[in-house]
Amino acid sequence: MLHTQPLYAGQCCLADVLVSNLSKRNSPPHEFLHFLLGRVIGKFLCSGEKEVDLAVQSAKAAFKIWSQKSGMERSRVLLEAARIIREQRDEIAKMETINNGKSIFEARVDVDISWQSLEYYAGLAGSLAGQHIQLPGGSFAYTRREPLGVCVGIGAWNYPFQIACWKSAPALACGNAMIYKPSPLTPISAVMLAEIFSKAGVPKGLFSVVQGGAATGQFLCHHPDVAKVSFTGSVPTGIKIMEMSAKGVKPVTLELGGKSPLIIFSDCVLENAVKGALMANFLTQGEVCCNGTRVFVQREILDTFTKEVVKRTQKIKIGDPLLEDTRMGALISQPHLERVQGFIKQAKEQGAKVLCGGNLYVPDDPRLKNGYYMQPCVLGNCRDDMTCVKEEIFGPVMSILPFDTEEEAVERANNTPFGLAGGVFTRDIQRAHRVVAALQAGMCFINNYNISPVELPFGGYKMSGFGRENGKAAMEYYSQLKTVCVEMGDVESVF
Template sequence: MTDTGILEAWIDGAYRPATTDCFETLNPATGEILAQVRIAGGAEVEAAVAAARRGFAVWSAMTGAERGRILTRAAQLLRARNDELARLETLDTGKPIQETEAIDIHSGADCLEYFGGLAASLTGEHIDLGSAFAYTRREPLGICAGIGAWNYPMQIACWKAAPALACGNAMIFKPAELTPLTAVKLAEVFAEAGMPPGVFNVVQGFAETGQLLTRHPGIAKVSLTGEVGTGIKVMTDAAASLKHVTLELGGKSPLIVFDDAEVDRAISGAMLGNFYSAGEVCSNGTRVFVQRKLLDSFLERLVERTRRMVIGDPLDPATQVGALIGEEHLQKVLGYIERGKAEGADAVIGGKRVTEGALGQGAFVEPTVFANCRDDMSVVREEIFGPVMSVLAFDEEEEVIERANATPYGLAAGVFTRDLARAHRTVAHLQAGTCWINNYNITPIEMPFGGVKLSGIGRENGKAAIEHYSQLKSVYVELGEVECPY
């Protein structure tokens, strides 16, 4: 933030004042203005690309070990600023402080540490060919653009930046317009850790700013976390110059509870997969399939535990359910709840906006559980991105697998059962990129994360991410005589 009180773009290692228009970012829990944010236009994007080109020349010439040390130092600085950044993330997103303090900043630091540790080992291979040999070199792509989502601003910025930077690329990152505050803090941390200017840049704005990046001929790769429609637009723009693309998109994931499951563990999984971060998580298991024999007791205990959840001020450490991202999104979620009721689903708990006291000024909605759901209902088929769970009965294993796969999405899936043979058998047949057995929504940085079908292309995290931020060069070396028939 410059001394004008306006959040500017971060370009070439410093804030860049501009004369373009600003937009307001709001606290979704109160509706209050948090900051004025500068919209990056063509001049700012061109400046960011030019800075990234210069930064890339320096950064890519450094050894992997040198890059790794800077990323590791940045991880330490993030952890040291956890309380400050978690509070900022809570103000910007409406998420409970107990979540942002425990997960959001630390998970970003985990990512920087992991890829910082890998940076020195990103080598090719030697291939013995007898009188000759070949080797491969793993090289950076160039300048990568990262486009973030509003639900995990800091974490997503780190998920995209860490593997890109470990491979020797430069990055221009555009945070979601609804949550723009912490990406520039990551840029400050990188600078303090010793990263050369221009290696990591931040531009803010709306879809138009993102499109300036996705269409720019100087950018080699685009990584997006967002919804399917945006993913299609990004891929279309990137195709014109054959950019590399990674897309982590939406989902309508199944969570399957067999009748031999540990009931409380399964309920915990269903709650984590629907109510954590007010349900604003792309991998959420919002279609909860429960085997009929277990259904009544599952619903009874689920409702009891949901009733005990604490909705409140996101800055209160006791709060478990915070605000949705804003009024517009709140109305979308409430609209789905009303459609669910109209289509015949039973809202056994929740389903209303919170209007009492100070919370009435914010975008709060009660955690909602729908029972007696059918596969053709809107709340079952369409991504809501709010704390709305649909519970469906099933009878047989083959039946639930077929129903679970009957969706254009394929981001995630969960299976709860004591029978591990059945668990592995079921997972093998589920069309999902990320699956959990007897847990849900646990995403350690070491494990690749991503989807199939309309849920995306490529993977975040784990060693698999290296493939998406680097390219191989093959080199043949002749040791013997060259035979020529001419």
């Protein structure tokens, strides 16, 4: 049961049913924080095996109803959910900021992307179509796209509401049910989405939220009636989810971490390249999986580019993320803040130079003194073998590395086990396309960075995962293909 006083009051939406025995569980309640202020704002009890099974059984019942509806019928419900999100935009954004720490400016963008996702897949819900294949003798075959059943979505804490929409919109459009487990650090947004879906008219149990940590995730992945798991998070957790799902031969979509390259050529439009580098590193306090944190700069413009990046970084407004002019809020937790600080300390020990930022930040408002704030950091004098260049920091830390030739830049950019994203800034359009073709990454940008319209498939190569979210491609990962052969003549048997 979810208790959030005074910010939010309501139950964990377990298949739209109030599960009274949650309050009788022996496990202690999990606390979650107001990351702006650094204090507890609520508690919830983790869903155990019994509660997970209840959610699955309720989802199975709802799936039987939902999967029989036409695409147009499902579309109308998704459009109504999108309308409600637009109507509640400011309320959702404020809650996202309070529970996550990102600026209200960014939170509103996240909410807009969320309702756009629902609208986009509402438009595709009626487009699930198969093929007609002519066979000899007048016989024929056809294929049809069918939903999978009960799907599980496991979300991350950096985009709580948006990720819940990214996973649920294509799943529901295809006719599936979804049980969603948000990060225990940001449990509120998904409950708000469940309430919105309920108001929009989805069958009871079609979209349920279960709260909890690793144990709850294990119950979901091991459940025999779960047809698919979609996970966003770290590589180690993604590997475990893949192993658990494999035992039940469940398909998985994994959107994992990255250490993405951004290549700045000397012929770039410098102003745009600087803006792109900031966008590639400092959105959501740097807590973005596809960030281009390895910024390769051609040596001819290294000094000019670096000076401009440092100047712009120092001007970023840090502080209360509920203020309209704030552009960097609080990090997600004290342990994570300490982890990011540890990367900066290690970088200095390995020879990197802090060009700006990297220190803890204490806002002027005394109410915020316990929040998890730091200055955005730019590191110079970096080498490819440094820990800050090789490992995902997941914080506001940019590493600048010089390069001389295109071939060198591409080779170094690909020298990583990750492959989520990559970018290039250049005026040479042939080189731009040549470089992105050579980059081993699932999402590439030319003369921009970190834009992700819902129409575009999103996902990684290598250890950054597989499967795709967004775009028409996501529909394939939430449906299965059936082939039907139709004989129009007599059966020819060899017996």
